[in-house]
Amino acid sequence: MSLLRVQGLSVAAGNRPLVHGVSFDLAPGERLGLVGESGSGKSLTAMASVGLLAPGLRAEGSVLLDGQQVIGQPDRALVPLRGAVAAVVFQDPTAALDPLMRLGDQLAAPIRRRARREGRDLSAAALRDEQTAWLDRVAIPDPARILQAWPHQVSGGQRQRVAIAMALACGPRLLIADEPTTALDVSTQAEVLSLLDQLVRDEGLALLFISHDLPVVSRIADRVLVMRQGVVVEEGPATRVFTAPIHDYTQSLVAAARRLQAALDGATPTPQVAP
Numbered sequence: 001m002s003l004l005r006v007q008g009l010s011v012a013a014g015n016r017p018l019v020h021g022v023s024f025d026l027a028p029g030e031r032l033g034l035v036g037e038s039g040s041g042k043s044l045t046a047m048a049s050v051g052l053l054a055p056g057l058r059a060e061g062s063v064l065l066d067g068q069q070v071i072g073q074p075d076r077a078l079v080p081l082r083g084a085v086a087a088v089v090f091q092d093p094t095a096a097l098d099p100l101m102r103l104g105d106q107l108a109a110p111i112r113r114r115a116r117r118e119g120r121d122l123s124a125a126a127l128r129d130e131q132t133a134w135l136d137r138v139a140i141p142d143p144a145r146i147l148q149a150w151p152h153q154v155s156g157g158q159r160q161r162v163a164i165a166m167a168l169a170c171g172p173r174l175l176i177a178d179e180p181t182t183a184l185d186v187s188t189q190a191e192v193l194s195l196l197d198q199l200v201r202d203e204g205l206a207l208l209f210i211s212h213d214l215p216v217v218s219r220i221a222d223r224v225l226v227m228r229q230g231v232v233v234e235e236g237p238a239t240r241v242f243t244a245p246i247h248d249y250t251q252s253l254v255a256a257a258r259r260l261q262a263a264l265d266g267a268t269p270t271p272q273v274a275p
């Protein structure tokens with residue numbers, strides 16, 4: 001059975017359609033990338049999948065998350081699914097972090113929630129061990145200091161690592177990562193991406209990975225959906241979509257990515273000047 005089955009999903013703001021007729025299936029352990037330019041409807045598709053649309057937006061169609069209908073359900077019906085079935089990592093880690101709470105207390109919340117769900121007693125010492133273990137798993141050195149720190153006292157990359165630890169500590173089966181590295185500097189981006197890749201593999205999670213960057217998506221995802229102006233224009237295995245794109249729009253994304261890579265490699269051909 002699919003862990004996430006989206007059928008004919010549309011999202012609108014009043015009369016303005018923002019996402020139209022999106023369908024896909026995500027099996028347990030599978031990795032799906034959503035790619036497309038800014039404003040193409042990737043985030044709305046992902047947020048509608050967990051019932052986290054902003055007020056004023058209306059979703060239609062069907063979204064089955066672990067077999068439970070999400071569309072049209074009141075928030076209280078969806079709370080048990082969040083964290084336990086699906087967790088989200090956002091582009092901006094401050095969205096997941098409370099600026100007025102120490103990082104250790106923030107990380108304690110999902111650890112406690114999971115223990116309650118699993119009927120485990122959690123002593124203060126066991127909680128501390130789990131907090132430290134999660135910081136180790138996201139490769140944060142000096143966990144004792146970080147647990148005591150406020151969000152503004154650590155780097156952007158460390159904040160994102162803590163946000164990833166909090167998402168995974170809930171014990172989800174699906175991780176939704178919405179541009180998780182876009183706000184980070186280039187070398188931190190690569191580290192956080194390979195960390196996510198490793199953690200998703202270790203935990204056996206399904207992944208819905210959202211990015212405007214097709215090469216990044218094709219590295220981390222098995223299958224890709226390409227979105228443009230709220231609709232899916234191409235779908236296929238990540239390597240095929242990247243090496244042999246069919247739709248004009250996907251071809252332009254691939255060409256742009258190759259031009260950027262060539263420029264970064266210093267391999268851009270020098271324009272020929274007529275004699």
Ligand SMILES: Nc1ncnc2c1ncn2[C@@H]1O[C@H](COP(=O)(O)OP(=O)(O)OP(=O)(O)O)[C@@H](O)[C@H]1O
Nearest residue numbers: 013018037038039040041042043044045054057212
């Ligand atoms: N709350 C809202 N009210 C009205 N329009 C919205 C709202 N949220 C998003 N939109 C619009 O919906 C469209 C799709 O937005 P969405 O955030 O899904 O795009 P995206 O592909 O994820 O792009 P980005 O990478 O820039 O976030 C955009 O035109 C956006 O302006």
